[in-house]
Amino acid sequence: MTARNARKRVAPGLRAWFLVLPLAAFIGVTFVAPLGAMLTRSAHMPVVADALPETLRLLAGWDRGGVPGEAAFRALGHELVAARETRTLGQVASRVNRVEGGLRSVLTRTARQLRSAAPTPGVAVDGGAPAGSERTDSTQGPGGTPAAPWRDAMLAMDDAWGDASTWRAIQRAGERYTGRHYLHAVDLDEAPDGAIVAQPEDLRIYLPLLGRTLVVSLAVTALCLVLGYPVAYLIAQAPPARAPLLLLLVLVPFWTSLLVRTTSWIVLLQTQGVVNDLLVALGLIGEDGRLAMIYNMTGTMVAMTHVLLPFMVLPLYSVMRTVPPEYMRAATSLGAAFPAAFRRVYWPRTLPGVGAGCLLVFILAIGYYITPALVGGRTGQLISNMIAYHMQQSLNWGLAAALGGILLVSILLLYLLFDRLVGVERMRLG
Amino acid sequence: MTEADRVAARGAAGAGPPSGTPHVEFIGVDKTYDGVTQVVRDLELTVYAGEFLTLLGPSGSGKTTCLMMLAGFEAPTAGQIRIAGQRVEDVPPRRRNIGMVFQNYALFPHMTVGGNLAFPLEVRRIDRSSAEERVRRALALVRLTGFEDRKPGELSGGQQQRVAIARALVFEPSLVLMDEPLGALDRRLREEMQYEIRRIQRALGVTVVYVTHDQQEAMAMSDRVAVFNRGRIQQVAPPEVLYEEPERGFVATFIGDNNLLHGRVVAARDDICTVDTGSGIVQAFLVAPRAVGDAVTLAIRPERVALAAEPGLYSNEFEAEVDDIAFLGDHLRVRVSVCGSSGFVVKIPNRVGHGGVLEDDRVRIGWTPLDCRALAPDEEDGGSP
Numbered sequence: 001m002t003a004r005n006a007r008k009r010v011a012p013g014l015r016a017w018f019l020v021l022p023l024a025a026f027i028g029v030t031f032v033a034p035l036g037a038m039l040t041r042s043a044h045m046p047v048v049a050d051a052l053p054e055t056l057r058l059l060a061g062w063d064r065g066g067v068p069g070e071a072a073f074r075a076l077g078h079e080l081v082a083a084r085e086t087r088t089l090g091q092v093a094s095r096v097n098r099v100e101g102g103l104r105s106v107l108t109r110t111a112r113q114l115r116s117a118a119p120t121p122g123v124a125v126d127g128g129a130p131a132g133s134e135r136t137d138s139t140q141g142p143g144g145t146p147a148a149p150w151r152d153a154m155l156a157m158d159d160a161w162g163d164a165s166t167w168r169a170i171q172r173a174g175e176r177y178t179g180r181h182y183l184h185a186v187d188l189d190e191a192p193d194g195a196i197v198a199q200p201e202d203l204r205i206y207l208p209l210l211g212r213t214l215v216v217s218l219a220v221t222a223l224c225l226v227l228g229y230p231v232a233y234l235i236a237q238a239p240p241a242r243a244p245l246l247l248l249l250v251l252v253p254f255w256t257s258l259l260v261r262t263t264s265w266i267v268l269l270q271t272q273g274v275v276n277d278l279l280v281a282l283g284l285i286g287e288d289g290r291l292a293m294i295y296n297m298t299g300t301m302v303a304m305t306h307v308l309l310p311f312m313v314l315p316l317y318s319v320m321r322t323v324p325p326e327y328m329r330a331a332t333s334l335g336a337a338f339p340a341a342f343r344r345v346y347w348p349r350t351l352p353g354v355g356a357g358c359l360l361v362f363i364l365a366i367g368y369y370i371t372p373a374l375v376g377g378r379t380g381q382l383i384s385n386m387i388a389y390h391m392q393q394s395l396n397w398g399l400a401a402a403l404g405g406i407l408l409v410s411i412l413l414l415y416l417l418f419d420r421l422v423g424v425e426r427m428r429l430g
Numbered sequence: 431m432t433e434a435d436r437v438a439a440r441g442a443a444g445a446g447p448p449s450g451t452p453h454v455e456f457i458g459v460d461k462t463y464d465g466v467t468q469v470v471r472d473l474e475l476t477v478y479a480g481e482f483l484t485l486l487g488p489s490g491s492g493k494t495t496c497l498m499m500l501a502g503f504e505a506p507t508a509g510q511i512r513i514a515g516q517r518v519e520d521v522p523p524r525r526r527n528i529g530m531v532f533q534n535y536a537l538f539p540h541m542t543v544g545g546n547l548a549f550p551l552e553v554r555r556i557d558r559s560s561a562e563e564r565v566r567r568a569l570a571l572v573r574l575t576g577f578e579d580r581k582p583g584e585l586s587g588g589q590q591q592r593v594a595i596a597r598a599l600v601f602e603p604s605l606v607l608m609d610e611p612l613g614a615l616d617r618r619l620r621e622e623m624q625y626e627i628r629r630i631q632r633a634l635g636v637t638v639v640y641v642t643h644d645q646q647e648a649m650a651m652s653d654r655v656a657v658f659n660r661g662r663i664q665q666v667a668p669p670e671v672l673y674e675e676p677e678r679g680f681v682a683t684f685i686g687d688n689n690l691l692h693g694r695v696v697a698a699r700d701d702i703c704t705v706d707t708g709s710g711i712v713q714a715f716l717v718a719p720r721a722v723g724d725a726v727t728l729a730i731r732p733e734r735v736a737l738a739a740e741p742g743l744y745s746n747e748f749e750a751e752v753d754d755i756a757f758l759g760d761h762l763r764v765r766v767s768v769c770g771s772s773g774f775v776v777k778i779p780n781r782v783g784h785g786g787v788l789e790d791d792r793v794r795i796g797w798t799p800l801d802c803r804a805l806a807p808d809e810e811d812g813g814s815p
Binding site for chain 2: 324326329331332333334336340344345348349
């Protein structure tokens, strides 16, 4: 009896959880899993490690000083050929190339030549000989003994094989887990000796870009607040019959395609565009002094502010609607002029909306991609555009993932900071 | 103002026109929002200095609009409003120096009680030490000493009400407006606050214009009450006068209970007229100037009707049928049918031997002509009196 009662009590809660299951599954598949995979990719690089296991095992016992022994040459030779067979050579080569430039062609060329002309003297030890026996062999190898046909062959194919740095590059690229992408994402690098050093001045691009993204996002947030607050106030103060119409004016751009809106800005702001034509016609600027307002930072800021404005107006409006008009009347009847009444009574009541709107706009702005891509030109690009570039053009997914991870962490940090300063529980979205 | 003074003032007011220095004057004030519906029509009202005047009426009768025009939140469509003899149409609310208590208190929730009270002083640039002293005095006045650091949300409804009153008084205005300030409180607290507001008003001698739809509240607190209906003042008088000598049917039924009978004047001599109700002839006291043949409304207080009276005691005596008896503790409310009116109420005090009346009995009821007031019928309320 009691057990049945207990089950009856639990059942509604369980049923509610069942109803949430489809959404949970959807989010798991479309959000959590890709995000997790992407973040894993930023630190986990198994390609080289999987393709050259034997080489890397042998290199582990190498003193990193001179050229490794014959066994390493032979293992690498076999594994390069095998990688070429399984069509993973390209990935392996580009990984190694990323550690040290120029090695891509060395690897691919060597693999091609080895396949067509494998060193014949090594027939005796070719094939699936146990690795242990070769190890003893390789320790005797160095010193230019003729018992090193692979090394001789490969050195003949490319001088780079005689270079310790080539082997170090392979070793580095073979690390299964690495923080290198994160180092690169904050403009640091690992020197050959393992020390962490700053990138050369002219190669530091990500930190300045991240800084620029933060500054632009803050500026866009501030612009949205300055422009959106009076709009929200106007709608909140409007007579009930007119408020829906005003709200519609805010929402119509919101419902319009992002592409259409962004393209409209191009039409308006381009050098031969409407705004420039108007300024020239008014005589404010000369024909040759037309302003560059698009395909640069100005374009990015203008278009982003326009696109994100509704995200500021709506939370502000929904909070302002809950502020009773008596507050302002009371403040006025107590002798306060409008500025004082606004500053001391109305504004504090709308802070939850200000917080919500700012956080919403800022977080959307910091990861904004399409608008800067379309109207940002070369100088108006943000960090997301760089992430997209590494995803689509340079195919350095690890670095893209690391940049994305850093972006995510900075947003979380700012959110925590916001929580400490303003208090998230005081925030109201509507 | 002492109690004796007040009684004297009331007596004077009851006997003739009220006197004193006019503090607030509404002169021919009209208000319309849409140009069609007159929210306030042809308002003539004088509030005297130190007076507690209540605007009483049902919702939508224009009383709150009057208060808002006085505070400056609404502008009259026509007419003048004067405060201390000065026209105020062009004076913004913040310069009128009027203390105002709002229906929901409108305390600023993000400020402490002390902050709320200091607000009007800070915007007036009163220096900190004397502002603190004034805040302390205002809190002492409403018996909330030591509450400076509380937030309004931590206070009970009654305490919030006291803070709102203190805030309306702390900058020492000579005129205080209150818009249904006790509406959100329960009955016991409301009665206590009625007394408190009265006490404070008398202690400070400020003029109070008070809006309520609760006639008991108006009666309990006011020096004079202005009864509003449909944008028009029906009668302005001290509570006793409103109750005893209503001039119009609306006032007669809105203030206390009244039985209304309708008829036509068949004869009039001095103040007493004879009215034919269609099912009985009634002798009544003529209030409104009515001529023979005019329609009148007769108003008779339930407690002034005698039940099962000896024949011949009253000039108005009728046979009535008892429809219902309700026991209400201190009195019995008997509903009877008489003179073609079925909802006629008679109130009998709960004393030993109230006649032993039972339902469906036929009884004799009676009242004197002076307790039966012949008023202008309600249909004419919309027009000029």
